[in-house]
Amino acid sequence: MRNITQTTVRFSEVDSMQVVWHGEYVRYFEDGREAFGRQFTGIGYLDFYAEGYTAPIVDLQLQCISPLRLNDQVLIETRYIDTPAAKLCFEYIITRQSDSALIAKGSSVQVFIDSDGNMCLNNPEFFQNWKRKWLEKQK
Numbered sequence: 001m002r003n004i005t006q007t008t009v010r011f012s013e014v015d016s017m018q019v020v021w022h023g024e025y026v027r028y029f030e031d032g033r034e035a036f037g038r039q040f041t042g043i044g045y046l047d048f049y050a051e052g053y054t055a056p057i058v059d060l061q062l063q064c065i066s067p068l069r070l071n072d073q074v075l076i077e078t079r080y081i082d083t084p085a086a087k088l089c090f091e092y093i094i095t096r097q098s099d100s101a102l103i104a105k106g107s108s109v110q111v112f113i114d115s116d117g118n119m120c121l122n123n124p125e126f127f128q129n130w131k132r133k134w135l136e137k138q139k
Contacts, residue, residue, distance in 0.1 A: 001138055002079040005035035006097065019067040025104045026062065029092045032078030033108070036090070040080070040121045042130040043088070051126040052115040053089055059109040066096075066103050073097035082135060086123045087111050 007028065015021040039045030048055050068074060075097050081089035088110040094103040112120040112127070123131070 001036075001040060001126050001134060002031065002077055003036040003039045004075055004077050005032055007031060007074050007076065009068050010072060014070050020068055020072075022062070022064055025064065025094065025106070028074065028076050028094055028104075029039075029060075029062075029078075029090075029106060032076040032092055033090060035076070036078045036080065040130075040134050041108060042133065043127070047126070048112075051124060053120070053124055054113045055110040056113060057108050058087075058111050060106070061108070062104060062106040065102050067076055068096060068103055074103070075076065076088060081107075082131070086120045086127075 009020055013020050013024040013027075031043075034044065037047070045055075073094045073096070077093040077095070079091045079093075081091055083089055089107065091105070091107045093105050096103055097102060112124055114120055114124075
């Protein structure tokens with residue numbers, strides 16, 4: 001399962017060398033996760049919250065390969081990686097739209113935290129239902 005979303009490099013995202021500051025790629029990953037959640041409804045941040053959970057990032061990997069500059073059109077590909085564990089795993093590929101250059105890639109892992117602040121060792125019921133709904137459609 002994947003989502004591709006587009007953004008444009010804004011002035012506030014570039015550093016004094018006129019290239020995107022490395023920390024902005026983490027924001028692009030989040031933009032990708034949010035777009036993924038809108039496309040595959042049921043696992044957006046407000047969905048977690050409505051079910052009594054949060055899902056903080058516990059692992060984040062980023063590899064910067066080529067720079068982006070002001071006004072570059074950017075494609076963010078976000079891929080859901082299925083796992084039986086009680087966590088959300090995503091991989092990201094960021095490319096420049098004009099020449100399809102690979103800009104950055106990475107991954108993230110989120111865990112489920114219940115309303116009492118405890119990490120869940122089993123998938124919450126709402127997430128199990130989401131997986132059944134969307135993963136069955138992919139087969």
